[in-house]
Structure formats: structure tokens, C-alpha cells
Amino acid sequence: MTEEQTERPADGPRRRDAAATRESLLSAARQLIARDGAGAVSTRDVAAAAGANQALVYRYFGSKEALLIEALAQTEPDRTIADTPLADLPHTLLRRALDPDTPAEVRASSMATLVAGAGTDVVRTIARDRIHAGYTTQLAERLGGEDAALRAELVAALITGINALRTQIGTTAIAAADIDVLATYVDRMAAALLNPPGPTD
Template structure:
């Protein structure tokens, strides 16, 4: 299979044309990984969508696996760097609710489609999830803020799974504003307002 061929990463010319081709390959890979997942996306398909030769993909990235890592880093890391912590959940959620539209970050959609791949892919996805959870944990004053953040992230991915992968109605066609509105109050309670213990003995 061409996807796992061993190709050394050659020195690449960094002129305007080369950068344009590299970006097209990244964009094409992001779209296809989000649509099909890692395993079902081939190097040939990525190159074809980018209008580039397969050899250029290996020249710029070395392997499909390395390209996947860069797709995840470019999207997820950029979102983490540029989004205020209190807006991260909604920004990530809206990105998944807008699934299928061009532009925007699709890292979590890529994550959902690629779950169940190789150990290396699982490790890359786990690392990104840990970074999202670490940011969400800063919103909780509770001692178990880390657990609350993991639950929030699990909810986020679960919503995406049911809408993007399973296509469960009515969620699959629900208006993004309606979904975000319903989610917001519960999320605030989970992360920002620790539940008070009731009196002993009820």
C-alpha cells in the first residue's frame, strides 16, 4: 500500500509555489480525514484533491502518518492557542456542528472519524484531548476540576459522534444555535458551579 511506504523527507524548496502546494495538501488531507477518517483516506486521494503529485506529499511530509500529525497540530493547536478558555468548548462544538463546511478547524471531526486507527494515531488523538481537557479544567474551581474537564470533553465528543458519525436525528439536523443554547447552561454547571452536597440523611 502506498500509504505506508518508507520515504525519506527530502530538503524542500520553500518558494511561493512550494508553499502553496504544501498548504493545498494540508487542506485536502484535513477535509478527507474529517470525511473518512485516517484509515480510509489514501495518499492518492489526498494528492488528487490537492491537484498535486503523490511524490510531493512524501517530499513535504514524509508519510501519511506524519501528514495526519501535522493536520491535527495545525488545527487543534491553533484553536487552543487563539481561543479564550471560556469560549473553547463552544468554539469546538460549533466547529463540529458545522461539519462538512469548507474552512474552519475540523480537528475534532478528524478525531471522531479516526478513532480506532493505529496505536500511533490513538496516541496523537489522546495527546490533543489531554490539551483540550487541561484548558477546560482551568474553568473549574472544584478540587476535581480535571475530572469535570474530562466529562465535558467526553460530552463534546459524544455530541460530535452522534451528529457527525452516527447521524442520529434530531441532533444530526439540529440548528447549531439551538444545540449550543441547550448545552451552555449544563456546561456552566459542570465546570463552574460545583454541586452543593445535600444534608446528611436527606
């Protein structure tokens, strides 16, 4: 037996294959979530998209819910809210949400995608946690002033609602509108939310 054979675990290739299959299932789940929404994703569809046996979903994740949680939890943290100048934030968020070239990993965890699948407790919890972390906490801290958390969540509602009407429902005017036109209106609507309200008489 050679030194290389002695040092290499007997199940090394098997472990690598298992890791690759597991990542393939996660990637397939993200693609399907981005396309159909989390509520519509089934373990059968995920397995078929990954070219794997459905039983492997339960072997590696235990349940559909655990697969969804891990698929969404592994997406890269979104620094848009933290790093974008406030004046540019509304149209930046809108363009990011509506851009068809946005990677599936990002679209899978977008607010509109999560809200669309919020008929299940798991997805509803994920959506609420994402909104709390990104808007209720992070954006609210940047906004300051009266009702900062409420104003931040209203920004989330504005972007999410437009995204849902355009991409998931397909309403006539919003679906047909040029993104630049939408961005102009979004900036106008969001301006009142981004600036602290002045004193009332």
C-alpha cells in the same frame, strides 16, 4: 551575467515550487480529514486532491502518518476554551463544532473528527494530546474544585458525542434538532460539570 542573476539561487524557483506543492498536499490532507476523518484518508486521495503525484507525499513527508501529524499540528491554536466565559462555553463549543462554515483547518482537528479516526495509533495519540491540552489541563484549571480534570473531560465527551451523532452517524433526533435547541440542552447538562460539586452529607 546581471547582478540579479548572480544573487538569485539557481534553484530558487524550484524551491518555491516545492514549497507550494508541499503546502498544497497539507491543505488537501486537512480538507479530506475534515470531510472523511483521518482514518479514511489515503496518500492517493491526498495527491489527487492536490493535483500532485502520489510519490511526492513520500518525498516530502516520508509516510502517511507524518503527513497527518504535520497537517493537524499546523492548525491554529484554539483559544475558545481559554477565552470564552465558562457560562457560554458549552454552547459556544457546540456551535463551533456543528457550524458548516467552520474552516476545514479547524474541522480537521476538531475532537469529533479526531475521535472518528482514532482507529489508528497516530490519530489516537493526537486526539488524546489535544484533549489533555485543551480540556484535562486548560479547562480543568479554569473549573477548579473537586474532580476538575474529570469534569473537564466529561465536557469534551458531551460536545464530541453530540457532534459525532449529528454529523457522522446521523441519528434521527439529534440530526434533525435545531442547533438552538441542542445548545439549550447542552448548557443544562454541562452546568453540573462547570460548577464545583457541593459538599455531600
